[in-house]
Amino acid sequence: MFASPEPLTQQKVNLIFEENPPNLEAVSKRLSELYLAQGNSFKIQSIAGGFQLRTLPEYDLYVRRLLNKTGKLHLSQAALESLAIVAYKQPISKPEVEMIRGVDCAGVLKTLLKKSLIKIKGRNESPGRPLMYGTTDQFLQAFGLSRIAELPKLKEVAELLEEQPALTEQIDAFK
Numbered sequence: 001m002f003a004s005p006e007p008l009t010q011q012k013v014n015l016i017f018e019e020n021p022p023n024l025e026a027v028s029k030r031l032s033e034l035y036l037a038q039g040n041s042f043k044i045q046s047i048a049g050g051f052q053l054r055t056l057p058e059y060d061l062y063v064r065r066l067l068n069k070t071g072k073l074h075l076s077q078a079a080l081e082s083l084a085i086v087a088y089k090q091p092i093s094k095p096e097v098e099m100i101r102g103v104d105c106a107g108v109l110k111t112l113l114k115k116s117l118i119k120i121k122g123r124n125e126s127p128g129r130p131l132m133y134g135t136t137d138q139f140l141q142a143f144g145l146s147r148i149a150e151l152p153k154l155k156e157v158a159e160l161l162e163e164q165p166a167l168t169e170q171i172d173a174f175k
Contacts, residue, residue, distance in 0.1 A: 001028075007050030007141065024051060048140035049147070075115075082108045083117055087139070087151060091121040091132035109133065117142065 116138040123129040
């Protein structure tokens with residue numbers, strides 16, 4: 001897990017250990033308890049269907065300074081809006097995203113594909129058979145999610161934004 005650049009899955013562990021591979025979930029749970037009890041600056045987190053060694057949030061700033069990184073995913077407002085639509089409505093086609101946003105999204109979707117935040121999931125059966133898009137494991141990693149179901153419900157987001165009516169209108173467009 002320490003040497004893996006992406007979340008380690010049971011499938012990968014099975015390939016590494018030819019005979020009697022350890023149960024990754026059980027080992028991760030035991031190690032997490034040990035790390036917590038020892039007061040370490042890191043933890044094991046379930047991310048994108050696997051497990052990854054992650055720095056605790058309170059030490060994140062120092063690691064980023066060491067690596068000279070901002071830790072922020074740089075996306076335009078249009079890219080964030082389109083990504084949110086794909087995340088909540090997947091699988092979804094480009095015309096459907098454009099219908100919700102009200103503008104052309106070809107360039108934005110291309111950017112999200114290049115950043116591996118979305119992927120092509122197949123084709124729709126509608127006329128023209130447009131491509132269908134969905135989120136990737138890279139998306140889950142970028143947002144610290146184990147699975148897409150961990151996204152906040154739109155109702156929860158709307159409640160948080162009740163104080164900001166302009167943003168609530170944008171949320172209503174997703175429904």
